Amino acid sequence: MKGLSTVLLSEATPGCPRETELVRACQQKRLGAEERLYKHFYGYVMSISLRYASGRDEAQEITDDSFMKAFAGIDKFDTQQSIKPWLRRIVINTAVDYHRKNKRYQQALTIECVSIPVEEHSISQLTLEEMLEIIRQLPDLLRITFNLYEIEGYSHQEIAQRLGISESSSRVYLTRAKQRLRALYQRYWGEYNG
Amino acid sequence: MDNKFDKKLAQHLRATLAQHQVPYEAGAWERFQRKRSAGRRKRVFWYRAAGIAAVLLLEFLTMLFINTSEIKDTVVDEISGNTTEEAASNGRADQATSDSSALGIRRKPSAQSVESDKSDSSNPSVTFPLTNLPIMASSKTGKNSSSEKQNVASLSDWPFSQIMPLASQGITLQFPPGVPDLRHFEHSLQKTVRERQIIQENSRTQAATRTRPGFSIGAIMSPLLTSPPLAAPPTVGWSGGVVSDFFLSKRIALSTGIRVANQRWQEDVNQMPLLISGSKALQSSSTEITSLNVPVNLRYTLKERENTAWYVSAGVSSLAYLNESFTDDFLIPRTIITYAEAENGQVIEVYETVQVPLQEIEQSGAFNQIDLAGTLNLSFGYGYDLGERWHLVLEPYYQYPISPLTSRNLSFSTSGINLRLNYRGKR
Numbered sequence: 159m160k161g162l163s164t165v166l167l168s169e170a171t172p173g174c175p176r177e178t179e180l181v182r183a184c185q186q187k188r189l190g191a192e193e194r195l196y197k198h199f200y201g202y203v204m205s206i207s208l209r210y211a212s213g214r215d216e217a218q219e220i221t222d223d224s225f226m227k228a229f230a231g232i233d234k235f236d237t238q239q240s241i242k243p244w245l246r247r248i249v250i251n252t253a254v255d256y257h258r259k260n261k262r263y264q265q266a267l268t269i270e271c272v273s274i275p276v277e278e279h280s281i282s283q284l285t286l287e288e289m290l291e292i293i294r295q296l297p298d299l300l301r302i303t304f305n306l307y308e309i310e311g312y313s314h315q316e317i318a319q320r321l322g323i324s325e326s327s328s329r330v331y332l333t334r335a336k337q338r339l340r341a342l343y344q345r346y347w348g349e350y351n352g
Numbered sequence: 353m354d355n356k357f358d359k360k361l362a363q364h365l366r367a368t369l370a371q372h373q374v375p376y377e378a379g380a381w382e383r384f385q386r387k388r389s390a391g392r393r394k395r396v397f398w399y400r401a402a403g404i405a406a407v408l409l410l411e412f413l414t415m416l417f418i419n420t421s422e423i424k425d426t427v428v429d430e431i432s433g434n435t436t437e438e439a440a441s442n443g444r445a446d447q448a449t450s451d452s453s454a455l456g457i458r459r460k461p462s463a464q465s466v467e468s469d470k471s472d473s474s475n476p477s478v479t480f481p482l483t484n485l486p487i488m489a490s491s492k493t494g495k496n497s498s499s500e501k502q503n504v505a506s507l508s509d510w511p512f513s514q515i516m517p518l519a520s521q522g523i524t525l526q527f528p529p530g531v532p533d534l535r536h537f538e539h540s541l542q543k544t545v546r547e548r549q550i551i552q553e554n555s556r557t558q559a560a561t562r563t564r565p566g567f568s569i570g571a572i573m574s575p576l577l578t579s580p581p582l583a584a585p586p587t588v589g590w591s592g593g594v595v596s597d598f599f600l601s602k603r604i605a606l607s608t609g610i611r612v613a614n615q616r617w618q619e620d621v622n623q624m625p626l627l628i629s630g631s632k633a634l635q636s637s638s639t640e641i642t643s644l645n646v647p648v649n650l651r652y653t654l655k656e657r658e659n660t661a662w663y664v665s666a667g668v669s670s671l672a673y674l675n676e677s678f679t680d681d682f683l684i685p686r687t688i689i690t691y692a693e694a695e696n697g698q699v700i701e702v703y704e705t706v707q708v709p710l711q712e713i714e715q716s717g718a719f720n721q722i723d724l725a726g727t728l729n730l731s732f733g734y735g736y737d738l739g740e741r742w743h744l745v746l747e748p749y750y751q752y753p754i755s756p757l758t759s760r761n762l763s764f765s766t767s768g769i770n771l772r773l774n775y776r777g778k779r
Contacts, residue, residue: 179624189581189621190634196381201373209369222384226391286368293365308362309369336358343361 177241184232196225202242203249209305210253212294224252250310254320257298284343292342300335307332389761399754400668400725407650407667414604414652568743568774569596572611576768580617580639586767589615595772597651607649607665612674615766616640632682632710641758642675649729663733668725669751676716676758683707721759727751731770738773745772 180198183191204221211217227248235244284292293301302321306312307328312320314328321328573592580587593611600606616639623633649667656662690702733747747770753763 187581189619189637190623193381194623196384197376200376200380204374204377205369205372208374218380218383222387225384226388284364284368286372289365289368309366336361339361340357 178237181232181235181237181241184229185235185237192229199241199245203245206246206249207253208290209293209309210250210257210302212298212301216256220249220253220256223256224249227252246310250306251320254302257302258322288346292339292346295342296335296338300331300338303328303331304335304339389756392756392761403668403728403754404725410650566599566777567596568605568776569594570743570772570774571595572609572770572772574611574749574768574770576613576615576766578615578617579765579767580619581762581764584617584619587615587617589613589766591645591768593645595647595774597774603653603656605651605653607651607667608647611645611647612642613645613766614640614642615764617764632684633707635681635683635709637681638677638679639758639760639762640675640677641673644672644674646670646672647729649731651733659737661735663731663735663745663747665729665731665733665747667729668754669727669729671723671726671757672719673716673721673758674718676714676721676760678714678760680712680714682710682712684710716759723755723757726753726755726757727766728754733770733772735774741776743774743776745770745774747772 177198180191180195184195200221203224204217207217207220207224208214211220224245228245231248235241293304296304299321303317306317306320307314314325314332317323317328318325323331571592572595574590576589576591577586578589591611591613593609595607595609595611597605597607618636618638620636621634623635647667647669649665651663651665654662654664684707685705686708688704688706690704692700692702694700729749729751731747731749733745735743735745738744749768749770751766753765756763
């Protein structure tokens, strides 16, 4: 039993030798290596995609596109580095490209400004699924801006560069995203209690 | 109030989402593979289209080049023959005809020999041997022949300048050092030049309308070596079929046919077994493929002698699979629970994980997968005439995959030696 626990723990540790071995196997084009890498990191990549996508199908598409880019560039990946930050960057870029390609930013302009008082103590009671559901209801551009700034820690300058917008627009979108989240949260919490 | 809420919400989101990981969804990898294959095929289509266009362009340019060379060859051959006859019939050229090099017209010398001719850069007419220039110049112009450059320049005034167009087409007049007076040849050469011009015109007309009909058909068999995708040693297989060549010109033929090939190999993967339930560690994989190979190659005859010929050929092959069989050997973890009785009489459970072998066989039916222009073919051949119509060709070849092959998208190369017995039709 002790042996089993050790192996499972090492599988879950980011940047562990097992992950490095998976990457090396892919670089050496070993049979089945890509499949193992895909399955190993599927959950990690999909969880990021879900934050940027408006639905599960879209998240799946972003995930697959990200893996295609990852497999195309894995030969150049330095195995001394941890693969997760590299994968994360790919997923974020893919998600941004995906939305840019589909040109759905226009939705963001229709958001009305709302200011609704909410109870702070209830925030911690939000489950993961509830949070994801609320985030998904944000328009694409607001969702991406919010994710990049609040979750990934990008600056407004970086966001502006990635999205091809001005820094002031990025600030406005973030403010609106937060306003919208408050409204969504209030509605959700009201429905939940009511 | 709002700011405080926003901060708390963002904090909670960060903390929760950082731990968030979706479990693997069954069938996701297979879906991904299908999507990737579709994307690859789209790309490969354009690569192939570009490749085929390049091959066609290359063929067109090569044929253009070959036809031009053939015209020159024909003119030179005919001129040589006529000039020799002319010289033989001319009693004043006895001395010249007695020596094979006395009065001959030959192709322009190589770059090296031209370079050795110092006056080449000053005038194109220096294809005449320098040793004769003083005689030639002085014989007509009567100028002082002390300077070679001066002599070269004076050639333009010489009546023989009429033959200069021939020189510019790669034909050189060569005069023997021992010819005493070149004026003896003047009349006959002028006549010859006029004849050459007529021959040349005729040859051009003939070449423009010339086609070289003809074909050959034959049987082909080949032992082959397959280099598997991984670094496994090459394995031996075989192939056999029919092949036919259609001559597009004297040197170029379009070669196509159909052949059946059987290839098999085994790769040892030895993936590290995991203890996670449901995980499979691939240990080895065996592949057997029977395919129909339809090559479309362009064959160029490098050198052709009386009974032998040397060829190179390049092109692409399309593959249709009659049978694909993949046998994968895995190790999968199994947990065994053993019940034992302890000293105090309690029953205890002892868990043990063992790796159990598992074999999966995947087979595809005939024509389940077709790889259009899947391989690039390169070969080099030596042919030997066995009679008037029969021709034996020994041809080492190499097939490089230009797109993933088989239903598993494998990338393997094939090499071998073709043994072809061709029957030549009318040519």
